[in-house]
Amino acid sequence: MALETSLEKPAPVRAIANAISGWIDRLGPVWVEGQVTQVSRRPGLQTVFLTLRDSVADISVPVTCSRVLFDGLPTRVEEGASIVIHAKPSYYANRGSMSLQARDIRLVGLGELLARLEQRRQLLAAEGLFAQELKRPLPALPVRVGLVTAPKSAAERDVVENATRRWPAVRFEIAYAAMQGHRSAAEVIEAVRRLDAHPEVDVIVIARGGGSVEDLLPFSDEGLIRAVAAVRTPVVSAIGHEPDSPLLDLVADRRASTPTDAAKIVVPDMAQERARVVEARVRLRQAVVARLDREQAQLDALRSRPSLADPTSLLDVRAAELDDWRARIRRQLEWQLDRAADDVHHHRARVQALSPLATLQRGYSVLQDADGHVVTSVEGIAAGAALSVRVADGRIHVTTTAIEESHD
Numbered sequence: 544m545a546l547e548t549s550l551e552k553p554a555p556v557r558a559i560a561n562a563i564s565g566w567i568d569r570l571g572p573v574w575v576e577g578q579v580t581q582v583s584r585r586p587g588l589q590t591v592f593l594t595l596r597d598s599v600a601d602i603s604v605p606v607t608c609s610r611v612l613f614d615g616l617p618t619r620v621e622e623g624a625s626i627v628i629h630a631k632p633s634y635y636a637n638r639g640s641m642s643l644q645a646r647d648i649r650l651v652g653l654g655e656l657l658a659r660l661e662q663r664r665q666l667l668a669a670e671g672l673f674a675q676e677l678k679r680p681l682p683a684l685p686v687r688v689g690l691v692t693a694p695k696s697a698a699e700r701d702v703v704e705n706a707t708r709r710w711p712a713v714r715f716e717i718a719y720a721a722m723q724g725h726r727s728a729a730e731v732i733e734a735v736r737r738l739d740a741h742p743e744v745d746v747i748v749i750a751r752g753g754g755s756v757e758d759l760l761p762f763s764d765e766g767l768i769r770a771v772a773a774v775r776t777p778v779v780s781a782i783g784h785e786p787d788s789p790l791l792d793l794v795a796d797r798r799a800s801t802p803t804d805a806a807k808i809v810v811p812d813m814a815q816e817r818a819r820v821v822e823a824r825v826r827l828r829q830a831v832v833a834r835l836d837r838e839q840a841q842l843d844a845l846r847s848r849p850s851l852a853d854p855t856s857l858l859d860v861r862a863a864e865l866d867d868w869r870a871r872i873r874r875q876l877e878w879q880l881d882r883a884a885d886d887v888h889h890h891r892a893r894v895q896a897l898s899p900l901a902t903l904q905r906g907y908s909v910l911q912d913a914d915g916h917v918v919t920s921v922e923g924i925a926a927g928a929a930l931s932v933r934v935a936d937g938r939i940h941v942t943t944t945a946i947e948e949s950h951d
Contacts, residue, residue, distance in 0.1 A: 546558060546559070546562055557636065560634075560636035560639065561636055563634050563636070564633075564634040564635075564636050567632050567633065567634040567641060568632075568633070568634070570632050571631070572629055572630065572631045572646065573629075573630065573631075573632065574627060574628070574629055575595065575604075575627070575628050575630055575643060576598075576625070576626070576627045576651075577595035577596055577597055577598065577604075577625070577626065578595070578596045578597075578598055578623065578624070578625050578626075578725055578760075579593055579594070579595060579596075579620055579621070579622055579623065579624045579625075579626060579725070580594045580595070580596045580603060580622060580623075580725035580726075581593065581594035581622060582620065582621070582622055584610075588610075589609060589610045589611075590607050590608070590609065590610065591607070591608050591609070591610055591613040592605065592606070592607055593605070593606040593607070593608065593620075593645075594606070595626075595628070595643070596725055598625075598764065598765065600766070601729060601766075604641070604642065604643060605640070605641075605642040605643070606628065606630065606642060606643045606644075606645050607642055607643070607644055607645065608628075608644070608645035608646075608648065612645065612646075612647075612648065613648070616648060616650070617650075618650050620648070620650065622724065622725060623723070623724045623725050623760075624650060624651075625650075625651040625760070626648055626649065626650055626651060627648075627649045627651060628643065628645045628646075628647065628648050628649070629645070629646050629647035629648075630643035630644055630645045630646060631643070631644045631646065632644075660763050660790065663763065663765060663790065664790055664793065667765070667768055667790065667793075667794075668793075672768060672769070672772045672793075672794050673793040673794055677772070678796045678797075679775075679776075679777040679796045680777065680796075681746055681777050681779070681796065681797060681808070681809065682745045682746055682777070683811070684710075684810070684811065685713065685745035685746045685809060685810065686713075686714065686743060686745055687713075687714045687715070687716050687741075687743045687744050687745060688706065688713060688714070688715050688716070688744070688745065688746055688747075688748060688809055688810070689715075689716045689717075689718065689738035689739075689741065689744040689746065689747040689748065689776070690702055690703070690715050690716070690717045690718070690747075690748050690750060691717075691718050691719075691720055691731055691734040691735060691738065691747065691748070691749045691750070692717070692719065692720070692722065692748075692749070692750045692751065692802075693719065693720070693721065693722040693723075693751070694719040696722070696750075696751075696752065697752055697802075698722075698750040698751050698752050698781070698802040699717065699750065699802075701750070701801070701802040701803045701806065702748060702750050702781070702802045702803075702805055702806045703715055703806075704806075705803050705806035705807065706806040706809065706810045709806065709807065709810050709811065709812045709813060710810040710811060710812070710813050711813070713810050716738060716741055716743070716744050718734035718735075718737055718738050719734070720733070720734040722751040722761070723751075723754065723758050723761070724761075727761035727762075728761040728762075728764035728766060728767050729766075731749065731761065731762075731767055732766060732767050732770045735747060735749070735767075735770055735771060735774060735778070736770065736774070738776065739774040739775060739776045744776055745776070745777075746776060746777045746778075746779060746809050747774070747776050747777070747778045747779070748778075748779045748781055748799075748802075748805050748809060749762075749771075749778065749779070749780055749781065749782065749791065749795070750781040750782070750802040750805055751781070751782050751783065751802075752783070752802070753783045754783060759782060759783055759789045760789075762780075762782045762789035762790070762791040763789045763790040763791065767791065768790050768791065768794050771791065771794050771795060772794050777796040777797070778794075778795045778796050778797075779795060779796065779797045779798075779799055779805050779808055779809060780792045780794075780795035780797070780798050780799065781799040781800075781801060781802045781804065781805035900935060903933065903934055903935040904935040908932050908933060908934045908939075909932070909933040910930055910931075910932055910933075911930065911931050911932075911933065912924075912928070912929075912930055912931075913928075913929050913930070913931075918930065921946050921947070921948055924943060924946055925943070925946070926943050926944060926945055926946055927942060927943060927944075928942070928943045929941075929942055930942070930943060
């Protein structure tokens, strides 16, 4: 039952320690899986001290077991080994610490280890960490390459030398980390995050040589897988050789079969690029020449046409047509003028025939008085009256001398 304490009645330390010990003791024996990070055998003691680390979280717990149990294992337990123990949790009130008292230790065999890795792969794949659409493209020409590897390792030499040979201007930002053992996953995670925060690093390469399945276990660590999936910089996995396939290969943006292959992936080959430039230049020149030849041929074809070879020929044809139309118009106009002249003569003859002047030309005349009135009768005309006679070609002014009336 819970201790009842208050400000006025606080519990002593021993009571709290004993209560914690009682609560932990109720847990009973449990099966625990982890990775051995430390083995300590003190001379003269019949107890072996181990440190068991969680495979995902940065949590460790001390383990004690009898020397007889430890030495009687069929396979020697080394640091970095994965084990499953059957242990009783114990709390030491005097030191305020908890440990596991191992009653049985089972080493995780290769088959079981692979089965656990497969189960982890399926769980992470179900979360979508290995999805193809999450893969980030590698830069075509990185200025600075981040490299995570062990110091003075063959993997470092292979990546740096081959990349520099292919592209001498490439620069490296190297973050060293343990590539084997219980500290490996945590150090690689820290190195990857540090390189991802570097503003000039364009791509990160995680490189390690080959090894056994147990040696490559840190690169299937769930914490490392999640850390690589979270970074913004593209990651190339170059762990082991071609047959090796840690889970890091699945979450990385590109997988390289070897560290040398990683160098070929992250930087282009200058000789090949130069050859491609030369080839592209030749192809471009050929394309330009072919285009110019084609355009010249089309221009020659256009210039060879009659309309362009002798541009005045079209004008000559149109000038001839214009002359023909002009002649036709002139003939038509002359014909119409002739007809109009005939009509004028005809109408003139008719008018002349009807004109009083024609009558006068036949010998007739018109007699008018002084007021211009035509005299048609002798009435009103007295002797000595001034009259005018209108003849065909003029007027005659006369004076009457006598008046004679006609009796017909």
